[in-house]
Amino acid sequence: MLGTPTQIVPSSGMSLYIHVPFCNTKCPYCDFNTYQGIERLFTPYVKALTTEIALWGKVLDSPSINTIFFGGGTPSYLPQGSIGEIIESVRSNFSINHEAEITIEANPGDITLDSCTRLLKEGVNRLSIGVQSLDNDLLTMLGRRHDSAQAIESCKAASTAGFKNISLDLMYGLPNQNIEHWKRTLENLVALDPKHISLYSLTLEEGTPLHTWVEQGKLPTPDPDVAADMYHYAEESLEYHGYAHYEISNWSKPDHASRHNMAYWLNHPYVGVGPGAHSRLGSYRFWTVDSPRTYIEGAATWSKSNPSCFEKFADQEIDSIPTIAGYEHISPDMRASESMFLGLRLLDGINIAEMSHTIGTDLEVLYKTEIAESLSLGLLEEHNGLLRLTKDTYLIANQVFTKFID
Numbered sequence: 001m002l003g004t005p006t007q008i009v010p011s012s013g014m015s016l017y018i019h020v021p022f023c024n025t026k027c028p029y030c031d032f033n034t035y036q037g038i039e040r041l042f043t044p045y046v047k048a049l050t051t052e053i054a055l056w057g058k059v060l061d062s063p064s065i066n067t068i069f070f071g072g073g074t075p076s077y078l079p080q081g082s083i084g085e086i087i088e089s090v091r092s093n094f095s096i097n098h099e100a101e102i103t104i105e106a107n108p109g110d111i112t113l114d115s116c117t118r119l120l121k122e123g124v125n126r127l128s129i130g131v132q133s134l135d136n137d138l139l140t141m142l143g144r145r146h147d148s149a150q151a152i153e154s155c156k157a158a159s160t161a162g163f164k165n166i167s168l169d170l171m172y173g174l175p176n177q178n179i180e181h182w183k184r185t186l187e188n189l190v191a192l193d194p195k196h197i198s199l200y201s202l203t204l205e206e207g208t209p210l211h212t213w214v215e216q217g218k219l220p221t222p223d224p225d226v227a228a229d230m231y232h233y234a235e236e237s238l239e240y241h242g243y244a245h246y247e248i249s250n251w252s253k254p255d256h257a258s259r260h261n262m263a264y265w266l267n268h269p270y271v272g273v274g275p276g277a278h279s280r281l282g283s284y285r286f287w288t289v290d291s292p293r294t295y296i297e298g299a300a301t302w303s304k305s306n307p308s309c310f311e312k313f314a315d316q317e318i319d320s321i322p323t324i325a326g327y328e329h330i331s332p333d334m335r336a337s338e339s340m341f342l343g344l345r346l347l348d349g350i351n352i353a354e355m356s357h358t359i360g361t362d363l364e365v366l367y368k369t370e371i372a373e374s375l376s377l378g379l380l381e382e383h384n385g386l387l388r389l390t391k392d393t394y395l396i397a398n399q400v401f402t403k404f405i406d
């Protein structure tokens with residue numbers, strides 16, 4: 001059994017992820033579950049989403065929601081009023097904590113003073129803007145539909161409208177990007193005074209046009225040493241400007257760490273709705289179908305069937321939910337492994353004793369060899385009773401994480 005609502009969602013609440021599978025144009029480096037040219041599905045998608053939200057609210061007995069994250073895709077590309085309608089449906093079917101963090105990912109090209117004012121009225125209180133770069137040549141190569149001036153204007157518009165919590169995403173390690181571009185971009189970005197900054201190294205995903213262009217020699221292969229220099233420069237520069245480096249790829253001003261992502265890293269429960277969204281509830285992880293059309297049909301079928309009273313919500317029944325594509329049981333060992341490699345992403349580290357108590361597995365015993373080896377190799381260190389990555393390990397953290405993956 002998955003469990004009863006109170007067993008799987010603690011009284012402290014849960015998080016909700018909402019996947020928006022629409023983009024105005026598909027960027028050539030992106031392999032996310034998102035599509036261009038399916039705008040005719042806007043209305044049925046919002047209907048399916050509000051249906052799915054209502055059904056999960058019923059199944060889980062309207063638990064408390066601490067964070068909502070609209071990711072994508074491009075949530076800011078949805079028609080006016082859609083975000084408000086979706087938040088209202090969450091409000092009607094869950095209990096949104098009055099201090100909940102409600103984030104929407106936004107493309108600079110969609111942001112105006114009016115759109116920000118509307119989003120604030122609709123309940124959004126955190127904007128995550130996909131700036132990616134402030135160099136126009138790089139933005140063109142990335143296929144972004146904004147330029148640097150629009151990126152800067154969008155941040156200013158969001159602040160003027162009243163957003164107090166703005167996060168900016170940047171990419172580094174790009175073909176043709178050099179350290180001078182990077183320094184200029186960071187300087188201009190910090191001057192906008194965002195509360196949060198996420199830095200992502202480009203991954204050349206197979207099957208994407210950017211991967212092909214690099215393979216064909218149309219673009220140079222990014223130099224990993226230059227990417228490392230960019231990361232180290234950002235570490236110093238952002239610290240100088242008062243940002244705390246709290247997770248491998250994330251920096252924030254005090255009290256502005258992403259609460260939604262913290263819930264992932266701390267392995268807290270969350271439900272993901274929308275095509276291709278993942279959920280982690282009780283001892284199960286499950287995911288919805290990728291195809292927006294199949295998802296829309298699935299939500300309609302689920303709403304017509306009995307959404308099931310929770311006592312019957314056994315594991316065999318998870319994948320009988322028409323929106324769900326698959327599931328897996330999280331064994332105690334898997335949970336221990338996840339707690340280690342997710343928790344170690346947080347640079348303060350893990351309190352092993354507390355974590356062991358929370359998950360009911362003695363991590364010090366289970367990972368005695370791995371922890372000792374990592375300490376002796378200088379990959380991990382103990383600090384104030386916490387086990388954490390050493391500073392030199394941030395860029396090779398995956399080598400540490402694999403030790404804790406069976």
Ligand code: SF4
Nearest residue numbers: 023026027030072073
């Ligand atoms: S806007 Fe974001 S989600 Fe959409 S295609 Fe570009 S990178 Fe992917």
